[in-house]
Amino acid sequence: MALAAGSFKDYDGLADAAVRGSTSANATKKSFKLDLQKADGSKDKFPFLGMPKDDQWILYGGDEVDLTQGMRNWLAYNLARASGRYASRTVWAEVFLLDDGAAALAPAHYHGIYIALEKIKASPDRVNITKMTPPDLSGGYIFSYENDNLEAGDVCVGPLTGWQNPFLLLDPKQKDVTQAAGWLASYLQAFQEALEAPDWLVRSPGYTTYIDGPSWVDYFLLTELTKNPDGYRGSIYLHKDKGAPMAAGPAWDYNEAFGECCGYPVDGWQRGGESGPGESGGSAISAEGWRFMICADPERCLVDPTDGLSRWYRRMWADPRFSGAAATRWAQLRSGVWSDATVQEMIADTAALIKSAVLRNFERYSAVLLKPWYSGAEQEWTTEVANLQGWLLKHLAWMDGALAQAAGGTAALPVGTVAAAAGPAAP
Numbered sequence: 294m295a296l297a298a299g300s301f302k303d304y305d306g307l308a309d310a311a312v313r314g315s316t317s318a319n320a321t322k323k324s325f326k327l328d329l330q331k332a333d334g335s336k337d338k339f340p341f342l343g344m345p346k347d348d349q350w351i352l353y354g355g356d357e358v359d360l361t362q363g364m365r366n367w368l369a370y371n372l373a374r375a376s377g378r379y380a381s382r383t384v385w386a387e388v389f390l391l392d393d394g395a396a397a398l399a400p401a402h403y404h405g406i407y408i409a410l411e412k413i414k415a416s417p418d419r420v421n422i423t424k425m426t427p428p429d430l431s432g433g434y435i436f437s438y439e440n441d442n443l444e445a446g447d448v449c450v451g452p453l454t455g456w457q458n459p460f461l462l463l464d465p466k467q468k469d470v471t472q473a474a475g476w477l478a479s480y481l482q483a484f485q486e487a488l489e490a491p492d493w494l495v496r497s498p499g500y501t502t503y504i505d506g507p508s509w510v511d512y513f514l515l516t517e518l519t520k521n522p523d524g525y526r527g528s529i530y531l532h533k534d535k536g537a538p539m540a541a542g543p544a545w546d547y548n549e550a551f552g553e554c555c556g557y558p559v560d561g562w563q564r565g566g567e568s569g570p571g572e573s574g575g576s577a578i579s580a581e582g583w584r585f586m587i588c589a590d591p592e593r594c595l596v597d598p599t600d601g602l603s604r605w606y607r608r609m610w611a612d613p614r615f616s617g618a619a620a621t622r623w624a625q626l627r628s629g630v631w632s633d634a635t636v637q638e639m640i641a642d643t644a645a646l647i648k649s650a651v652l653r654n655f656e657r658y659s660a661v662l663l664k665p666w667y668s669g670a671e672q673e674w675t676t677e678v679a680n681l682q683g684w685l686l687k688h689l690a691w692m693d694g695a696l697a698q699a700a701g702g703t704a705a706l707p708v709g710t711v712a713a714a715a716g717p718a719a720p
Contacts, residue, residue, distance in 0.1 A: 313351065317476050319662045322405055325352040326412065326440075342384040342409050345418035351381075351410040352388060357661050359387050359548045360677040362651050363408050364643060367683075369519050369547035370410075371639060375630035378511055379420065380544045381411040385643075387650050394449060405654040413530055413543055415464045420543060421573070423535040425465040430476040432535035437462040440527045450478045453485055456599060460531075477533075484539065488608050501614075505540040509640060510615070512541035513585070513606055518631070520584045520688060521550035522577075528600035552578045553686040568593055574695065585610070599705035620700030625695065640682050648674075 313326040327350040329337040332363040334346040366383075373380035390404040415422050415435055422433030436450060438460050439577040443449075448470055449459035460481065462474050484503035490496055516524035523529075530547035533539045549555060555578070568576045572589035575582020588594035609615040629635070655662050655670035667673035 294408050304473070322354045322658050324354045325508060327352065342386060344382045344384065344411060347411065347416060347418070349412040349414060351412050352407045353410050355410055356548055358554055360662065360673060361681055362674065364546045364640070364678060364681060365553065366577060367408055367643065368639065369515065369544055369550060371629060372518070373515055373544040376511055376515070376626055378508070378542055381413065384409040385647050385650070403653070405657050405659060406650040418645045420532050422532055425473065425535070432533045432537060433464065434462070434477055434533040436460050436462050436531055438478065438527070438529040440597065440601065442527060448474055449473050451481065453482050480539070485605070488605060494612060498586050503538055506618070507536045507543060508540040510618050513619060514623055514626065515544055517584055517692060518689070519547055519550035520552060520578070521547055522554060523549065523678060524584055525603040525606065526597055529602055551681050552580060554578065561626060580684050616699040620696040623692065623696045633689060636685060637682065640678065644678050651653060
């Protein structure tokens with residue numbers, strides 16, 4: 294596999310490429326994971342397309358849901374990084390795929406526009422956590438929640454009391470992680486019990502001793518800004534460093550976000566997202582309403598009644614320290630890196646950068662991308678990008694009002710005051 298441009302053309306090692314994704318693996322245009330290797334099969338770290346060197350990468354090809362050709366994922370990751378949180382770095386690239394032996398590179402090998410991404414992993418330039426050194430089992434961990442998307446060989450953590458599915462342990466990767474998985478399950482259970490206890494706001498230790506509060510606020514705000522249907526129930530990453538509280542993130546998987554899809558797990562998608570307002574304050578995919586509150590209305594949450602982490606966030610929202618901190622942080626972000634002007638500039642600059650490549654991509658995959666209600670590829674893509682921006686600006690305005698109301702005009706205690714001082718908090 295070779296890229297048409299960029300620093301990867303100077304790479305002289307081997308790239309072991311494999312199709313990645315679950316639902317996306319069935320798409321006409323595949324996404325790939327790349328493992329860079331030396332001739333002897335050992336790992337080969339390289340600054341892929343100018344990003345910090347590593348041996349594991351992803352080429353995300355977009356999909357047939359997000360007709361902006363990947364801008365939803367690109368925008369979410371860049372908004373996360375703009376807030377000061379780690380999210381995968383992104384580089385747009387056009388890919389040529391050679392799978393016919395020694396043939397010379399030719400236009401027939403054109404495979405379309407892709408986003409080169411960093412794979413989420415423990416690394417100083419990615420998720421910067423300390424390698425676990427038993428007998429200290431307090432970290433570092435990277436783990437995820439994937440709802441019921443489980444595969445053979447997954448290391449399960451839990452499920453916790455009241456949950457239908459477990460978390461998945463991604464790091465550490467030692468041969469025997471039984472003790473580590475058990476320790477993490479106990480930690481998560483202790484956090485949940487502290488959060489859901491009758492005396493949760495006054496008990497000691499309280500739930501805030503288990504979490505890095507500011508990271509949980511930022512993850513909440515990004516998920517709500519994007520109104521990601523998977524934002525609490527799938528592709529959810531969490532991490533915990535040694536001797537530190539549990540942090541939320543990094544952000545991942547936003548192809549169905551920004552009002553795109555699809556109402557799940559909420560009744561109403563078939564009616565264009567109309568299903569509210571209810572406790573959420575709006576419908577499933579409209580520019581109004583909370584994502585985390587959807588399952589506060591049982592009649593709207595028909596398939597996944599726990600909805601993953603939204604269970605925890607609904608409880609935290611009742612803590613004035615959390616809702617106040619969210620409102621304060623929102624005002625800070627909206628005055629700078631998440632302002633309307635900044636968001637519009639990000640979208641406009643990226644659209645101008647990739648337009649020609651996107652149209653070539655549409656020509657390559659016209660059979661699955663071109664929709665009959667558009668006159669052609671350019672109208673389809675520019676309209677989809679405009680719809681993304683229009684939805685986002687409306688939702689930002691709705692959140693401005695909702696969070697101003699949550700702030701109540703008073704200063705709030707930052708959630709991280711206690712959490713930042715927390716030690717291992719072994720359950």
